[in-house]
Amino acid sequence: MISERVDLFKLNVANLLEPVSALFEPLRKTIVENIEWDGVMNLAEKYTFTNWIAYGAGPVTLGFSAVMLSLGFFELGNVYGLWNQSWIEYGFKSRKPRMEAHEKTFARVPWKKQVMTEFANIGFPGGVITALGSGFLLPLVVKLPTEALPTFSDFFITFFFGSLICDFGQYWGHRIMHENAWLYHNVHGVHHQIDTPSVVSTAYVHPLDSFLQVSLPSLAAVILTNMHPVTFAIFTFTRVAENCFDHSGVNHPLINAICLKFLPLRSSIQHHDEHHKYSSYVGKGKNYGEGFIIWDFIFGSIRKTTAH
Ligand SMILES: [Zn+2]
Numbered sequence: 001m002i003s004e005r006v007d008l009f010k011l012n013v014a015n016l017l018e019p020v021s022a023l024f025e026p027l028r029k030t031i032v033e034n035i036e037w038d039g040v041m042n043l044a045e046k047y048t049f050t051n052w053i054a055y056g057a058g059p060v061t062l063g064f065s066a067v068m069l070s071l072g073f074f075e076l077g078n079v080y081g082l083w084n085q086s087w088i089e090y091g092f093k094s095r096k097p098r099m100e101a102h103e104k105t106f107a108r109v110p111w112k113k114q115v116m117t118e119f120a121n122i123g124f125p126g127g128v129i130t131a132l133g134s135g136f137l138l139p140l141v142v143k144l145p146t147e148a149l150p151t152f153s154d155f156f157i158t159f160f161f162g163s164l165i166c167d168f169g170q171y172w173g174h175r176i177m178h179e180n181a182w183l184y185h186n187v188h189g190v191h192h193q194i195d196t197p198s199v200v201s202t203a204y205v206h207p208l209d210s211f212l213q214v215s216l217p218s219l220a221a222v223i224l225t226n227m228h229p230v231t232f233a234i235f236t237f238t239r240v241a242e243n244c245f246d247h248s249g250v251n252h253p254l255i256n257a258i259c260l261k262f263l264p265l266r267s268s269i270q271h272h273d274e275h276h277k278y279s280s281y282v283g284k285g286k287n288y289g290e291g292f293i294i295w296d297f298i299f300g301s302i303r304k305t306t307a308h
């Protein structure tokens, strides 16, 4: 049984990480002693043990929220001029050229069209179909949780390995769509109409594109790590939010801190920005990865940039 092997693997990793877990013990104690647990546990139980929420509506709603919050966050930063010095430019120093490039992109693909497509993909009908599909299918194949909340070590182990699995799947889903002419022209090319991305362009994609690059790799990550529904919810939220940040065109310390971009082997915001700028064609493109740069390194598709 695959789920038993996965559990055994997780147990071995948990044992290895015992000293690290001990470091988090004071934090865990503080949380346990200070939170009004009855309310939290009631909510967690309802969430975790209602399959259509735990594996369908819950993660999809959190993905939707991640997009909305990211849009709001970047707009707020714009209003206060927070990003003024941090726009990723190619050969320019001031803010204006990036703004001019944005205007050219919006002239070809209007802002409203990007927003409407985004809503169709993550809201209705895309989000609803995804929620119904995964809410029905996942409980049939995963090992259902017995506890309302995951343990600390289970959370970190499944979050880490889930991220690697999801990123690997996303890399190949993306790469295949570049190297197959039909898929590029009919599916992924929609997203590459955007040569200068902004947060709103994140989900400006063909529905099959988001299935291959987001839904399928996420499902694989959940199944292959026996991911707990609460971890799945946080995983979806952070993954979608990072995808939005990767399209922001802003290389700012605050964003890099929020997205943990300073950790080794993580991909920079410039990594995906350059993908839009220099790989809008059929064939061997560069910088397919999203969360990590390891797959681009291993499979020879890394573009040398100053931001790595
Ligand atoms: Zn692409």
Ligand SMILES: [Zn+2]
Pocket (backbone or CB within 6 Å): 191, 197, 202, 247, 272, 276
């Ligand atoms: Zn993109």
